[in-house]
Each structure stands twice: as C-alpha cells, then as structure tokens.
Amino acid sequence: MSRAKTTQTPAPRATIRDVASAAKTGKTSVSRYLNGEQHLLSDALKERIERAIALLDYQPSQMARSLKSGETRLIGLIIADITNPYSVEVMRGVEAACRQQGLTLLVCNTNNEFNQEKHYLQLLSSYRVDGIVVNAVGMREDAISSLQQSQLPMVLIDRKVANFSCDVIGLNNAEATTEVTQHLLDQGFEAILFLSEPVTINTRLVRLHTFLKQMQKEPQKFAEQGEVELNDSAGLEKLLLNFTERYPDKRRAVISVNGALTLVIARTMRKIGIVWGKDMGLLGFDDLEWAELAGVGITTLKQPTYDMGYAALGQLVKRIQGSDEPIQEHAFSGELIVRGSTQPI
Structure with a gap:
C-alpha cells in the first residue's frame, strides 16, 4: 500500500505588522528601528523590537524600502x-x-x-x-x-x-608605455614589435601611439606593430616568424598590449621554438601570477587594478x-x- 506524499506549505513571511504586534508597539516605531532612527526609541522598546524581529525571522522587503526612499x-x-x-x-x-x-x-x-x-x-x-x-x-x-x-x-x-x-x-597609459618602451631600449633591443588585439578601444590606441612616438626618438632602432585576434594562433605565428626573419641580426623584443594576449604570445613562442629571454625579449602589460614562473620569468607592467x-x-x-x-x-x-x-x- 503506497503512502501519498504530502508537501508542507511554507509558513507565511512575517510582516512589519507582525513585528509590531509581537513587540507590543506600532508600525511607526518598528519602521524607525529599521530605518536607523533608533535614537527616537527608548532602550526597552528597542529591545522588544529586536527580540520580535529575531523571533519572527523578519526580513525587510528591500523592494518596498527602495520604492519609499528612491534608492x-x-x-x-x-x-x-x-x-x-x-x-x-x-x-x-x-x-x-x-x-x-x-x-x-x-x-x-x-x-x-x-x-x-x-x-x-x-x-x-x-x-x-x-x-x-x-x-x-x-x-x-x-x-x-x-x-x-x-x-x-x-x-x-x-x-x-x-x-x-x-x-x-x-x-596612466602614456606614462606606462613610455616606461616599458624605454626599458627595452635601455636593455639594448634594436627591433621592437608592438602586438595588440584589434585597436578598437582608446586604451590600446594610446599605448600604440605612445610606443611609436617613443621609438621615433631612436631613428636607428626599428619599430613595428601588429594586430591579432586572441584565437588566431596561425596569424600570430606568422607575425612572430616574419618579424624574426626581417631582423635576423638584430636584438628583437615584443610588447604585448594586455595579459590575455601575453599568455597567447608565450604559448605561440613555445610552439614555434622561440625562447623569451634568449631568442627574443618579451614584455606584457598586466602582471599575471604565472609570469614569474614561465621560463626565466616574463617582465610585466603591473596595474593597480x-x-x-x-x-x-x-x-x-x-x-x-x-x-x-x-x-x-x-x-x-x-x-x-x-x-x-x-x-x-
């Protein structure tokens, strides 16, 4: 003989009227308690309201309060x-x-x-x-x-x-990009490739323009730029290999516009046999946790995000x-x- 399942109806949610009744006071006093006006209430009344709220597990309606306050x-x-x-x-x-x-x-x-x-x-x-x-x-x-x-x-x-x-x-993108570009120049890099996702936002645009402006001060050095989608591994491989072939006798480095792209570049370099710190320099915006653990470590521009x-x-x-x-x-x-x-x- 099967026994029919019964479902328990949840208890109705306590209202501000229930709290007032349990505390033996009016709704106005409870509202004052809830809205931070407790200094208008006696200590004994505050204690009764507090006990009633705990006993009834009363939860104020945030929607109702926002409609009243406008916030x-x-x-x-x-x-x-x-x-x-x-x-x-x-x-x-x-x-x-x-x-x-x-x-x-x-x-x-x-x-x-x-x-x-x-x-x-x-x-x-x-x-x-x-x-x-x-x-x-x-x-x-x-x-x-x-x-x-x-x-x-x-x-x-x-x-x-x-x-x-x-x-x-x-x-401060202009300041940061000037610093990273000058760092590479000071380290003796002669050909620098600035890699970015498509330049559709001003942050990438400012970084690119600052890089080119800084490189113009060093006419004997070579500045290049490239755009690539994060999922276009074939396109990135081609960019890196072509850059290497164009400057076989120069000290080369890559600047990555953000942390997500730095990871993709590091993976691609490893795939095609380019070792950062040995064959080519690598510097990326955003300091990711893995950067210090990747090979000899990857130089980064840390943002206070x-x-x-x-x-x-x-x-x-x-x-x-x-x-x-x-x-x-x-x-x-x-x-x-x-x-x-x-x-x-």
Whole structure:
C-alpha cells in the first residue's frame, strides 16, 4: 500500500505588522528601528523590537524600502571580459568598496560584445540601480547612445568612450608605455614589435601611439606593430616568424598590449621554438601570477587594478550623492616588474 506524499506549505513571511504586534508597539516605531532612527526609541522598546524581529525571522522587503526612499542600494558593474584576470581584480576592488558602503553589486559580463553591453545597460536601468561602473566594450556610436540614454550616475574604468562625458578611472597609459618602451631600449633591443588585439578601444590606441612616438626618438632602432585576434594562433605565428626573419641580426623584443594576449604570445613562442629571454625579449602589460614562473620569468607592467576598482566605486558614490564637480579622470601609475625575459640578449 503506497503512502501519498504530502508537501508542507511554507509558513507565511512575517510582516512589519507582525513585528509590531509581537513587540507590543506600532508600525511607526518598528519602521524607525529599521530605518536607523533608533535614537527616537527608548532602550526597552528597542529591545522588544529586536527580540520580535529575531523571533519572527523578519526580513525587510528591500523592494518596498527602495520604492519609499528612491534608492535601491544596488550598483551595476558591466565588465567587458570576466575571464580576463584584469577584470577579476577590478571586480574585487569594486565589490570591496560596495561592502564597505553597504551596497550590493550586480555583475554583468558582456564577453566583449556590443549588443550585450547595450542589453545590460537597459537591464540595469530597469532594475533601478543607483549607479553603474562600466568597463566599456568600445567606441561605436550605438554604444555611446546607450550610455547617454541610461541617464544613471556612471564611472568608466580603464576605457574612455569618445564624445561621452563621464568620470574615468584607469592607468596612466602614456606614462606606462613610455616606461616599458624605454626599458627595452635601455636593455639594448634594436627591433621592437608592438602586438595588440584589434585597436578598437582608446586604451590600446594610446599605448600604440605612445610606443611609436617613443621609438621615433631612436631613428636607428626599428619599430613595428601588429594586430591579432586572441584565437588566431596561425596569424600570430606568422607575425612572430616574419618579424624574426626581417631582423635576423638584430636584438628583437615584443610588447604585448594586455595579459590575455601575453599568455597567447608565450604559448605561440613555445610552439614555434622561440625562447623569451634568449631568442627574443618579451614584455606584457598586466602582471599575471604565472609570469614569474614561465621560463626565466616574463617582465610585466603591473596595474593597480584592485585600487582602480575601489576608486571607481568611490567616485560613483559621489555622483549618486549629487556631486556636481567637474568630470574627473584619475590615472594611476603602473609598476614595471623586471624579469628574465627582457635581459640583454
């Protein structure tokens, strides 16, 4: 004989009226307790309300509170590529600052797709977040339009967007690129290849232009540039081999525009038998954990990404609170971490 299964109906959620009844007071007093106005209540009343909340396991409705106050205490973070260690560190910084401010972070990963960025901007607006930190995908006009239409307090991180007036937190790219280029020149490298993913964002553009400008000061040295997709291993192999063949008697080095590309370059070099620090120099933006363990180690330009994320949230909170100060651009300095890959060859 089978026994029928019974399902237990969950207990109804406690309301503010239930708390008031259990504490033998009115809803106004409970509201004051919940909204930080406890100084208006007697110690005995505060203690009764506190016991009633614990007894009933009362959880205030965040939605109802946000409708009343006009604030959701939600912050949106739009990341271009969450698989990138740079993005992870930025997110850690933003999240830590949110926790300190009593804010909740909603993270959206665009996977470097314009349509996803536009979708998440609209979605976060519909959730009525108080503000957004954006690591923008690029500089297309429709992306700019979406940013402008959101009408939310916003801070851009790492990447500026042309014709869009907004606070920006990022690396001092001109200073950093000047430092890494000069380091290679000082180490005696004569031919330097600047490798980048497609130059569709201003960060890569500034780094490229600064590199070329710095190399123009050394007319006897050779500067080249190349663009490659991260998944185009054949194209990268061709770029590296052609560069080697063009300068067989020169001391050669490669600058990688970011950490994700540095990993791909290191793998490709190993595949085609180029040893960094011996056959060719290698230097990459972003200091990844594995860089010191790869062969003789890879020289990197370390960005204070955690600090940048933390600062971005701080600036956003100012805007949420109504600051009308002029648009801010906070550029952090990087740190050159020298390892064996850029030793004189």
